[in-house]
Amino acid sequence: MTAVPLGLPRRLVEFTLDGETVRAPEGSTILDACRAEGKDVPTLCQGDTLTPKNACRVCVVEVEGARTLAPACSRRAEPGMSVRTDSERTRHSRKVVLELLASSVDMSTTPGVAGWIEEYGAEPGRFGPDAARVEEDPKVDNELYVRDYGKCILCYKCVDACGEQWQNTFAIAVAGRGFDARISTEHAAPLTDSACVYCGNCIEVCPTGALSFKSEFDMRAAGTWDESAQTETTTVCAYCGVGCNVTLHVQDNDIVKVTSPHDNPVTHGNLCIKGRFGFAHVQNRD
Amino acid sequence: MDLHFGDSRPTDEERAAVDTLLGPPVSAWDAGPGSDGSGRSEKDLRWARGGHAARERRDLLLPGLHAVNDRVGWISEGALAYLCRRLMVPPAEAYGVATFYSMFSLRPRPTTVVHACTDLACAARGADRVCAGLEAAGVSFERSPCLGLCERAPAALVVRAGESPVTAVVAPAAAGAVAEAARAPADAGPEPVAADAVPQAGQDGLVLLRRVGAVDPYSLDDYRAHGGYTALRRAFALGPAAVIREVTESGLVGRGGAAFPTGRKWQATASQPDGPHYLVCNADESEPGTFKDRVVMEGDPYAVVEAMTVAGYAVGAHRGYLYLRGEYPRALGLLENALTQARARGLLGDDVLGQGYAFDIEIRRGAGAYICGEETALFNSIEGYRGEPRSKPPFPVEKGLFGKPTAANNVETLVNVLPVLTRGAEAFAAAETKLFCVSGSVSRPGVYELPFGATLGDLLELAGKPERMRAVLLGGAAGGFVRPDEMDIPLTFEGTRAAGTTLGSGVVLVLDDRVELPRILLRIAEFFRDESCGQCVPCRVGTVRQEEALRRIADRTGAAAVDDIALLREVGRAMRDASICGLGQTAWNAVESAIDRLGAYA
Ligand code: SF4
Ligand code: SF4
Ligand code: SF4
Ligand code: FES
Numbered sequence: 001m002t003a004v005p006l007g008l009p010r011r012l013v014e015f016t017l018d019g020e021t022v023r024a025p026e027g028s029t030i031l032d033a034c035r036a037e038g039k040d041v042p043t044l045c046q047g048d049t050l051t052p053k054n055a056c057r058v059c060v061v062e063v064e065g066a067r068t069l070a071p072a073c074s075r076r077a078e079p080g081m082s083v084r085t086d087s088e089r090t091r092h093s094r095k096v097v098l099e100l101l102a103s104s105v106d107m108s109t110t111p112g113v114a115g116w117i118e119e120y121g122a123e124p125g126r127f128g129p130d131a132a133r134v135e136e137d138p139k140v141d142n143e144l145y146v147r148d149y150g151k152c153i154l155c156y157k158c159v160d161a162c163g164e165q166w167q168n169t170f171a172i173a174v175a176g177r178g179f180d181a182r183i184s185t186e187h188a189a190p191l192t193d194s195a196c197v198y199c200g201n202c203i204e205v206c207p208t209g210a211l212s213f214k215s216e217f218d219m220r221a222a223g224t225w226d227e228s229a230q231t232e233t234t235t236v237c238a239y240c241g242v243g244c245n246v247t248l249h250v251q252d253n254d255i256v257k258v259t260s261p262h263d264n265p266v267t268h269g270n271l272c273i274k275g276r277f278g279f280a281h282v283q284n285r286d
Numbered sequence: 287m288d289l290h291f292g293d294s295r296p297t298d299e300e301r302a303a304v305d306t307l308l309g310p311p312v313s314a315w316d317a318g319p320g321s322d323g324s325g326r327s328e329k330d331l332r333w334a335r336g337g338h339a340a341r342e343r344r345d346l347l348l349p350g351l352h353a354v355n356d357r358v359g360w361i362s363e364g365a366l367a368y369l370c371r372r373l374m375v376p377p378a379e380a381y382g383v384a385t386f387y388s389m390f391s392l393r394p395r396p397t398t399v400v401h402a403c404t405d406l407a408c409a410a411r412g413a414d415r416v417c418a419g420l421e422a423a424g425v426s427f428e429r430s431p432c433l434g435l436c437e438r439a440p441a442a443l444v445v446r447a448g449e450s451p452v453t454a455v456v457a458p459a460a461a462g463a464v465a466e467a468a469r470a471p472a473d474a475g476p477e478p479v480a481a482d483a484v485p486q487a488g489q490d491g492l493v494l495l496r497r498v499g500a501v502d503p504y505s506l507d508d509y510r511a512h513g514g515y516t517a518l519r520r521a522f523a524l525g526p527a528a529v530i531r532e533v534t535e536s537g538l539v540g541r542g543g544a545a546f547p548t549g550r551k552w553q554a555t556a557s558q559p560d561g562p563h564y565l566v567c568n569a570d571e572s573e574p575g576t577f578k579d580r581v582v583m584e585g586d587p588y589a590v591v592e593a594m595t596v597a598g599y600a601v602g603a604h605r606g607y608l609y610l611r612g613e614y615p616r617a618l619g620l621l622e623n624a625l626t627q628a629r630a631r632g633l634l635g636d637d638v639l640g641q642g643y644a645f646d647i648e649i650r651r652g653a654g655a656y657i658c659g660e661e662t663a664l665f666n667s668i669e670g671y672r673g674e675p676r677s678k679p680p681f682p683v684e685k686g687l688f689g690k691p692t693a694a695n696n697v698e699t700l701v702n703v704l705p706v707l708t709r710g711a712e713a714f715a716a717a718e719t720k721l722f723c724v725s726g727s728v729s730r731p732g733v734y735e736l737p738f739g740a741t742l743g744d745l746l747e748l749a750g751k752p753e754r755m756r757a758v759l760l761g762g763a764a765g766g767f768v769r770p771d772e773m774d775i776p777l778t779f780e781g782t783r784a785a786g787t788t789l790g791s792g793v794v795l796v797l798d799d800r801v802e803l804p805r806i807l808l809r810i811a812e813f814f815r816d817e818s819c820g821q822c823v824p825c826r827v828g829t830v831r832q833e834e835a836l837r838r839i840a841d842r843t844g845a846a847a848v849d850d851i852a853l854l855r856e857v858g859r860a861m862r863d864a865s866i867c868g869l870g871q872t873a874w875n876a877v878e879s880a881i882d883r884l885g886a887y888a
Binding site: 053054055056057058060068069071074089092093095096097100101103104126127128130131132153154163170171172173174175176177178179180181184185186187189193194195 | 289290292363366367376377378379380381382385386388392655672677815816817818819820821822823824826827828829830831834838853856857859860862863864865866871
């Protein structure tokens with residue numbers, strides 16, 4: 001018989017969400033409570049396997065009595081607090097944040113963002129044609145994955161996944177300051193000269209497509225990338241005995257990228273180089 | 287953690303700079319004997335400093351970067367790799383930290399660096415001419431945000447790297463004198479004494495500034511002869527709880543801008559069960575137009591040391607950190623001297639004044655980042671991380687420096703504690719004063735001390751206001767403008783708030799009608815764009831969009847500016863509402879007040 005971990009029953013916190021009384025387990029964020037209630041709050045820097053940096057600010061909500069808006073992804077629900085997720089103030093900030101982002105980086109591969117831009121009436125073009133953008137050429141410096149920081153929103157997820165939250169490799173960090181801040185290796189060295197072990201856990205969490213498999217990058221460049229023609233098969237990685245789950249994305253009989261289910265209690269979406277990139281050998285038909 | 291340090295090697299000089307700070311390496315693992323490829327010894331194989339022991343030294347990263355930059359003038363790949371090896375810090379992270387600070391360079395540059403201030407007060411007093419003169423003379427220089435020398439604007443700071451680095455302050459600066467100082471910084475004349483920045487020096491009725499000019503700032507005996515260390519004695523007589531009660535009853539609130547009750551902050555820190563507790567003195571005075579803390583530290587440095595000791599005793603801390611902005615070389619020298627003297631005389635150390643209380647103070651230098659004045663960014667900076675603000679809650683009193691309960695106060699707040707104790711809470715409250723930094727178009731710029739309740743007009747009367755005043759910027763770049771007809775605003779936290787403006791950190795920058803307001807606003811916007819840490823979107827991109835809009839309308843008014851002003855309002859509102867910290871939240875304040883109160887671009 002396997003033991004089912006129950007954990008301590010958590011107390012419930014009662015608070016007001018858009019005028020309705022709701023209860024959420026103690027320690028929940030406002031976002032957790034919103035999702036439990038079926039409310040849609042946009043998020044970019046929040047991810048299901050990481051502690052969010054609350055840097056993007058697209059999830060802001062209005063907490064009654066607070067001077068500023070609060071990030072739903074990080075602020076914990078407190079008893080008696082009154083939260084509005086859809087007030088004019090929150091809609092305004094979300095709209096402007098989306099405009100600021102979409103006017104400064106390429107969000108064409110960020111899932112969900114086009115819908116929010118429409119929903120909030122954001123007009124990224126209104127800062128004019130001379131609005132400063134993050135101009136970066138894609139960094140293609142290894143065979144496995146590409147870093148295209150012209151698409152990066154600086155959500156910090158890759159840094160956290162590479163560093164103390166998962167991989168403990170610390171190959172990348174944020175360098176520079178303000179608008180010039182970039183995700184970087186030391187001295188912006190090529191990945192091949194860095195500490196990177198090609199686990200690809202940064203790609204797994206990147207919300208914008210700034211980090212992508214070289215296979216995906218090349219196919220997009222060639223115009224052959226077609227998600228609708230892809231199938232996903234989740235299986236167990238065959239390389240070692242840990243038993244990580246891998247999801248193979250297949251297009252035209254070729255594995256085009258590998259992800260890992262985030263809800264796996266052992267790996268939480270993390271893999272190593274073999275599980276992530278070892279598919280080449282499966283495809284080696286010679 | 288499996289660190290990868292690359293192949294770059296330090297020069298002998300870089301290695302010496304780091305080893306002077308950290309001591310020689312002890313094992314092949316941290317770049318000691320054998321690490322050059324000659325092989326690890328028996329001893330190395332049993333040597334381990336990973337995990338906790340390694341992380342304990344992470345806070346030496348910023349001092350290490352300073353050590354190299356001070357010695358060589360810039361930080362090479364080899365130097366950074368060596369420092370990382372010594373401290374077991376991942377190089378990518380160290381690179382991220384080093385590139386955060388504007389005083390460091392990761393590229394080769396000359397050993398002598400000239401920082402020419404082009405910020406508000408200096409711009410109002412001819413910084414442009416200085417820069418043009420330097421360019422004409424072929425002197426390379428960096429345009430710098432406020433150097434905190436506004437009373438002597440325009441100002442320049444010359445830093446020459448070397449085994450004993452040399453600095454020279456030239457203020458008021460003419461291009462010729464700056465060029466001369468850049469050539470031979472050691473020969474630049476001495477700076478005027480701190481009291482020269484205090485037009486009221488020597489007058490009766492001063493509380494916080496009474497010793498500035500009256501004591502020899504190097505002499506502990508002189509400090510004691512002028513009432514020094516009576517507050518600490520009283521504190522020991524009262525005990526920590528009663529000290530906090532006294533400070534609470536005095537009604538003292540923080541002078542950094544947020545005006546939080548100091549007694550409550552101390553109580554909240556003291557009562558935390560987690561330990562150790564830390565005391566932090568925030569001397570990262572970087573708000574453009576602010577220089578009062580510098581004058582206090584230069585004119586009465588022992589007062590800062592004594593006040594920190596009192597505060598440390600009250601909150602149950604045994605270690606205090608004084609975070610000093612990197613642009614204050616003279617204050618650094620005076621404070622270092624004060625600490626040495628105080629230690630030698632048993633006023634710091636294992637047994638302060640023979641009372642069985644252990645307390646010592648460490649100075650940490652900033653390296654050119656306004657945001658490090660935000661207390662949680664300051665903690666990150668001390669800990670060896672990028673100076674990015676943390677989200678609150680948790681608040682510092684609960685999880686501050688090194689994640690421990692921390693009381694953080696700025697210099698002015700702390701030195702107020704001395705009269706609270708020597709005079710008693712009631713007498714203190716009856717005559718509470720505030721320091722103001724007056725600069726710009728006045729005949730007697732400097733630090734002024736006035737009782738709470740004096741009006742802006744009273745202050746400008748003392749400082750000698752210009753005949754044709756256009757506006758006054760209250761509270762610095764994060765503050766707001768007021769009009770010449772608003773001179774009866776009382777200079778209190780409540781009074782300024784009621785008038786729809788802010789006292790902020792006490793900046794009073796006076797502009798006469800020759801000033802081009804759009805240029806001042808553009809300079810403010812550039813400042814925020816430069817100083818944004820980059821963490822959150824509203825501030826990182828919003829400050830850029832704000833600057834772009836102000837640049838577009840620099841020469842426009844009326845209908846031609848309307849669209850951009852609407853855009854500014856929208857971006858400004860999102861920055862204020864959705865930014866993580868005070869920098870982004872206030873980045874639009876001054877521009878908004880110029881539009882609404884002064885009718886800029888109308
Ligand atoms: S692939 Fe792995 S090791 Fe390399 S940068 Fe990404 S998370 Fe770090
Ligand atoms: S590369 Fe991706 S994960 Fe990393 S900060 Fe940029 S957007 Fe986020
Ligand atoms: S508001 Fe600006 S300075 Fe503050 S955390 Fe955000 S980006 Fe950094
Ligand atoms: S999702 Fe909450 S701040 Fe980014």
